[in-house]
Amino acid sequence: MRAAGLMLASTLSFGVMAIxxxxxxxxxxxxxxxxxxxxxxxxAVLPLLLSARxxxxxxxxLPKYFVRCAIGMVSMLCGFWAIGHLPLAQAISLTYxxxxxVTIAAALFLHEQVRARRWAAVAAGFLGVLVIxxxxxxxxxxxxxxxxxxxxxxGVISIQIKQLSRIDSANTIVxxxxxxxxxxxxxxxxxxxxxxxxVAWAWIVAAGVFGTGGQVLWTHAxxxxxxxxxxxxxxxxxPLVSIAGWLWFNESLDCYTVIGAAIILGSNAYIAHREALxxxxxxxxxATAGAAxxx
Numbered sequence: 135m136r137a138a139g140l141m142l143a144s145t146l147s148f149g150v151m152a153i154x155x156x157x158x159x160x161x162x163x164x165x166x167x168x169x170x171x172x173x174x175x176x177x178a179v180l181p182l183l184l185s186a187r188x189x190x191x192x193x194x195x196l197p198k199y200f201v202r203c204a205i206g207m208v209s210m211l212c213g214f215w216a217i218g219h220l221p222l223a224q225a226i227s228l229t230y231x232x233x234x235x236v237t238i239a240a241a242l243f244l245h246e247q248v249r250a251r252r253w254a255a256v257a258a259g260f261l262g263v264l265v266i267x268x269x270x271x272x273x274x275x276x277x278x279x280x281x282x283x284x285x286x287x288x289g290v291i292s293i294q295i296k297q298l299s300r301i302d303s304a305n306t307i308v309x310x311x312x313x314x315x316x317x318x319x320x321x322x323x324x325x326x327x328x329x330x331x332x333v334a335w336a337w338i339v340a341a342g343v344f345g346t347g348g349q350v351l352w353t354h355a356x357x358x359x360x361x362x363x364x365x366x367x368x369x370x371x372x373p374l375v376s377i378a379g380w381l382w383f384n385e386s387l388d389c390y391t392v393i394g395a396a397i398i399l400g401s402n403a404y405i406a407h408r409e410a411l412x413x414x415x416x417x418x419x420x421a422t423a424g425a426a427x428x429x
Contacts, residue, residue: 137355138355138367140351140352140354140355141351141352141355141367141368142367142370143351144347144348144349144351144352144355144368145348145367145368145369145370145371145374146370146371146374147344147345147347147348147351148344148345148348148352148368148371149226149370149371149374149375149378150340150344151171151340151341151344151345151348152217152222152225152226152371152375153222153375153378153382154337154338154340154341154344155167155171155214155217155218155337155341156217156218156222156378156383157337157382158170158330158334158337158338158341159214159217159218159219161330161331161334162328162330162334162338163323163326163328164211164214164215164218165211165319165322165323165325165326166323166326166327166328166330167214167218167338167341168207168210168211168214168319168322168323169316169319169320169323170330170338170339170341170342171210171214171319171338171341171342171345172312172315172316172319172342173316173342174338174339174341174342174343174346175312175342175343175345175346176312176313176315176316176342177342178342178343178346178347179308179312179346179350182305182308182350183305183308183309191305191306191309192306193301193302193306193310194301195298195301195302196310198294198297198298199298199310199311199314200314201294202291202294202295202298202311203310203311203314203315203318204314204318205287205290205291205294206287206291206311206315207315207318207319208283208287209283209284209287209288209291210284210315210319211319211322212280212281212283212284212287213225213229213280213281213284213288215277215280216228216229216277216278216280216281216284219277219280220275220277220278220281221379221383221385221386221387221391222375222376222378222379222383222385223372223375223376223379223385223387223391223395224266224278224281224391225281226371226372226375227266227372227391227394227395227398228263228266228267228278228281228282228284228285229281229284229285229288230285230369230372230395230398230399230402231259231262231263231282231285231398232285232288232289232292233259233289233401233402233405233406234255234256234259234260234263234285234289234398234401234402234405235285235286235288235289235290236288236289236292236293237252237255237256237289237405238256238289239289239290239292239293240293243290243293244293244296244297251404251408252404252405252408255401255404255405255408256401256405258397258400258401259397259398259401259402259405261397262393262394262395262396262397262398262400262401263282263394263398264394265390265393265394265397266278266390266391266394266395266398267279267282268390273390295307304353308349369399372395372399
């Protein structure tokens with residue numbers, strides 16, 4: 135129950151972050167929104183980092199962090215652009231395709247064995263993406279491609295984090311991610327700089343605080359519970375942002391987004407279920423192999 139509560143809190147935090155980004159994007163360029171999200175996110179997480187042991191904050195993988203953060207920054211800018219220019223429900227639905235690309239990246243870069251049923255789920259997920267973006271139709275736009283690019287790069291980032299976490303702790307990864315992201319996001323922001331005015335400050339602070347809070351809660355939830363059980367809870371974000379889009383931005387929820395999102399979410403749920411089963415099998419095999427005779 136505690137893991138489910140943490141995942142729900144994480145999902146709601148990410149939903150609020152998306153709404154705050156959309157509101158901030160009405161008066162600020164995407165590049166500036168990304169910079170302030172990282173700046174205030176770093177400020178929000180500093181108390182946790184300062185309480186960590188000094189040894190946890192050392193690393194010998196700085197070049198890998200630079201590459202990971204550079205890819206992550208492009209993914210963030212694409213994702214923020216999509217949230218600022220697409221209907222919220224459509225932008226968030228496309229971000230749910232990230233696990234599809236994680237599966238592909240795991241097969242390519244980590245040489246993980248992906249069997250036919252998971253490949254079928256990946257193919258179904260792609261079908262859901264096509265239903266939403268509708269290439270060749272009048273509804274198709276470059277903004278949709280930006281959302282899809284964010285999802286693709288998000289898959290690569292997930293693999294990089296797996297690789298970094300083999301050596302470094304979660305606190306180390308968070309520290310160096312923000313240490314690189316703040317200056318990286320400042321550079322493009324300087325070319326379109328204008329100081330936030332009035333309520334825009336509230337939106338960018340909210341984006342940073344709720345984005346970071348969502349990440350922390352998500353990490354703790356996955357430590358306590360299984361991915362296959364917790365993943366469906368993250369889908370609560372979609373109705374939340376859909377209602378916000380309808381109330382505040384006069385956005386309607388079209389049937390293509392609903393159908394495509396349902397296909398993607400079903401694909402994600404199956405992939406998470408299969409990965410959880412495989413993880414349990416590996417753990418069981420390792421325990422059996424390591425047991426002494428007669429145990």
